[in-house]
Amino acid sequence: MPILQVVDVTKVYEGKVTNRALNQLSFDVEKGEFLAVMGPSGSGKTTLLNIISTIDKPTSGEIIFNGTKPHLFNKTELAYFRRRELGFIFQDFNLLPMLTVEENIVLPLTLDNQPVALMKERVKELTEKLGLSSVLNKRPDELSGGQAQRVAIARALIHKPSIILADEPTGNLDSHNSREVLELLSKINKERNATIIMVTHDPIAASFCDRVLFIKDGEYFNEIYRDDRRQTFFQRILNVLSLLGGRVGDLSSIRLP
Numbered sequence: 001m002p003i004l005q006v007v008d009v010t011k012v013y014e015g016k017v018t019n020r021a022l023n024q025l026s027f028d029v030e031k032g033e034f035l036a037v038m039g040p041s042g043s044g045k046t047t048l049l050n051i052i053s054t055i056d057k058p059t060s061g062e063i064i065f066n067g068t069k070p071h072l073f074n075k076t077e078l079a080y081f082r083r084r085e086l087g088f089i090f091q092d093f094n095l096l097p098m099l100t101v102e103e104n105i106v107l108p109l110t111l112d113n114q115p116v117a118l119m120k121e122r123v124k125e126l127t128e129k130l131g132l133s134s135v136l137n138k139r140p141d142e143l144s145g146g147q148a149q150r151v152a153i154a155r156a157l158i159h160k161p162s163i164i165l166a167d168e169p170t171g172n173l174d175s176h177n178s179r180e181v182l183e184l185l186s187k188i189n190k191e192r193n194a195t196i197i198m199v200t201h202d203p204i205a206a207s208f209c210d211r212v213l214f215i216k217d218g219e220y221f222n223e224i225y226r227d228d229r230r231q232t233f234f235q236r237i238l239n240v241l242s243l244l245g246g247r248v249g250d251l252s253s254i255r256l257p
């Protein structure tokens with residue numbers, strides 16, 4: 001059974017002008033998959049992530065997560081679901097400036113009232129792996145962008161969530177740090193069999209994934225699987241992007257791998 005099923009999801013924002021951000025979108029995500037979601041600006045990617053993460057509700061259709069329907073949960077169940085099952089990585093890192101790196105990383109466990117011994121053990125294991133052991137007592141403003149994103153990744157992993165949701169995780173990083181973060185996500189995906197859904201505009205970032213799902217105007221457009229070298233996959237991603245179109249400037253930030 002897939003870990004996540006998006007079934008006929010439609011999202012309509014009502015306002016002065018009615019806006020159909022997603023239109024009958026359906027796809028599955030398997031456990032251990034590293035999925036990229038791409039599409040032109042305004043195609044509904046963030047709306048989709050918000051619905052998967054239960055921040056927002058679909059107008060119709062449903063999300064099935066490990067056989068359950070989180071949108072039917074009550075407030076307490078929802079809070080518990082987000083805290084336990086989901087890990088978030090954002091473009092702007094979203095670290096709390098007044099907390100140390102270590103305090104930021106353990107936040108999901110602190111909020112879940114987990115024992116200190118467990119926190120210490122997990123922090124040690126994760127920070128050694130992510131090369132963060134020497135910055136544990138620093139504050140976020142003392143970190144480089146790459147370090148800050150690695151801290152955010154550690155925070156997203158510390159509670160061993162079922163799915164990691166990443167919204168443009170390399171959007172604020174230079175090419176060197178982007179590559180490091182992507183290699184790290186790829187390693188976490190393989191070594192821990194972690195399921196990752198990553199929204200990105202960057203075809204290089206997408207080329208680290210197993211599959212790229214393309215959406216346009218809130219609808220399924222295409223999907224391609226990586227079955228060959230990353231360089232070739234990158235080329236195939238560019239080919240679909242050129243068919244997809246989009247607003248001028250959407251592809252202007254493309255760097256060559």
Ligand SMILES: Nc1ncnc2c1ncn2[C@@H]1O[C@H](COP(=O)(O)OP(=O)(O)OP(=O)(O)O)[C@@H](O)[C@H]1O
Nearest residue numbers: 013015019021039040041042043044045046047048
């Ligand atoms: N809260 C909202 N109220 C009304 N319309 C919204 C709201 N959020 C998003 N939209 C609209 O829904 C559509 C999809 O927006 P969304 O942010 O999901 O796109 P996106 O693919 O993430 O775009 P980008 O790549 O620019 O971040 C857009 O037309 C947007 O204007």
